[in-house]
Amino acid sequence: MSANRLIAIARKEMIQVRRDPRSLFLALLMPILQMMMLGYGLNLDARHIAVYAYDQEGSQQSQALLKHFQASSYFDLVTTVSSYRQLTGAIDSDRCQLAIVIPYDFSKSLREGGAAKVQAIVDGSDDNTANLAIGYARAVIGEYSAGLQLQWLARQLGASANHAPPIAIEARTWFNEQLESRNFIIPGIIALVLAMVGAMLTSLTIAREWERGTMEQLISTPVTSREVMLGKILPYFAIGMADAALCLVLAVAWFHVPFRGTILSLFASTALFLVVVLGIGFMISAAIKDQLGASMIALLVTLLPTSMLSGYAFPIDQMPGAVQILSYIVYSRYYVTILKSIFLKGVGLSALAGPTAAMTVYAFAIGYVAMHAFRKSLE
């Protein structure tokens, strides 16, 4: 391999990047856009769930229960309606996600003892919000019920009995103490951005030469296939690193995501990931000679697995077994694990031996194959 020829190819590619400022601009703007969009737009915590109440009884006691819903920060009691049809209409047109129906005999059944049943109708079409809403509603009603029982016991048994609730859960959350979606999602965005930028930039480099007819010129030079690969990837590697740095600054300085690990381990793992993504992009480019085709395959093998099977938003341990196994071949899975640990848990690369080793193996394997992917022939 000759350093001179390598630099020449890298320079040629650099010039091409520079002459296409729009692509370069977009590649550098991408992290900002992604961070802003997902950092602000992604919020799964479902607060202020819109609630409609249908209080069939309208007694003091049913009002007391609704007050509990009003007091909860998870619910916004929008309005009280007076018929089922209004409830149905509200749920059909997405005006509310939860409807509480208190029956005619609510306080009567409480007086007579036994269970008073309250209906909670949820819009199940968004199952995540529905799940959270059901959990919160159960908590509100459970607390109300426990309070009633303790009052009742105090009245009936007087001071002779103990009225303390039997158990109390003391929950503590680690790593993401406020349980903010943002902290959970932002570290993974770095992987998403790099996969995108990598696919966008390298997957077309060879196809472009074919389509424009400059491939013949390239082949007629003494440059070797290894030099072509390294030379074509180097500029994009630099852009990728700049993107990663930009992401880090935005995450920490703008979104105040905790960063508990070391910068060194972040960049070391990022370098490995970039080699994989850029190498894959280059291989696609060498294999498919038209740019449209290369772009579609690039989307399929870089962006899609990174957004779906890396665990950046959708937890891998909740997927079916076969998909979990499939996720082991998705290189982004390891990178996302590393990113989240570095940001939130503050562990070093040594504690992440497994994923780091997997990334290293991937980087070397892809790097090796990519080096031989480009053949100097016009066939």
Place this chain on the structure above:
Amino acid sequence: MLGRIWQILIKEMIQLRRDRGARFRLLIPPLIQLIVFGYAATFEVNHVSTAVLDFDHSQESRELVSRFTGSGRFDLAALPGARTDARALIDRSRVSLTLQIDPQFAQQLRKGETAPVQVILDGTNSNTALISLGYVGQIAREFASDYQIDRMRRVAPSYLSQLPSVQMVERPWYNPGLNSHWFFIPGIIGSITLLTIVNLTSFAVVREREIGTLEQIMVTPLRPLELIVGKTIPFFIIGLLLVILIALVGILWFGVPFRGNPLVMLFGTGLFLISILAVGLLISTTCSTQQQAFASGFFYLTPTFTLSGFAFPISGMPKVMQWLTYLNPLRYYIVVLRGVFLKGTGLAILWPQMVAMTLLGLALLMLCVLRFRMSLD
């Protein structure tokens, strides 16, 4: 005019037919996306790996633990002996939750005091943690209330039948099993269509420009509008077929119900396709290389997915972003798809979405024709 449009149509069809890889690329990636994403996209929380530190070893503590493991929500993954071991398990992501029961648990319960139960959660995935926390609370409340009833049975059995309680009966409409597939698949149909069509159309004009055949087209008597219509119709047909195909796979493979009228869906799909075809062409006419078109397409797609409500609820976004979603055709299309699939709603409820998509589509098409005229000059 029709004749000239027809000629362009034939040319595009020939181009598509000559490209053997294209047919494969049009079919296989969307199907892979649907199947993988259909399985992968879930916010359900089951089988949370749990470590239990039971320092009490009493009947009561075992009862509490078995309520956790028997619920299906929590799986017993480890029984560490010491607190530090539990800590290490969470650090290394081996478990997501630890449950710690202190030595005096049963004693406190029997004395009628409040017995604390300590729960430590890995908050890295905030959503899973939040939902797990809900389940923990529910199990604890059930345990507490059963324990109290049990105690009353011993202390004052005659009162037991009079003890008041409020129970919640939950009725999840449209998706009684709260199945994540049902929520995601309609959204995936919209997203895949958007991705494929914008990618295809954004290359459509710039490709001719880069290869140099655009100049040949310019010397023909074709008018810009005719070229646009001729270039769009094949993509429109491809989009329509794609939607039908993935919808069928969603219904037959994933068992997502289809409760509405297929014609309402097709009508909505047509309107949606017009908007996104216009976006793709707009990108194509403003770019000078395919690389730019690819990058610009990405740049349009990422916020469009985020702001569509496809995975992340719009109601949780800041106001400014909520306003931006009104400019997003995917937002309306997903409402239409979910309405038609899950709720069985028709035009009576979905008309605002249809109107919005029509207006957006017309505006984008106009922009496209104007822009095209300029770029040809």
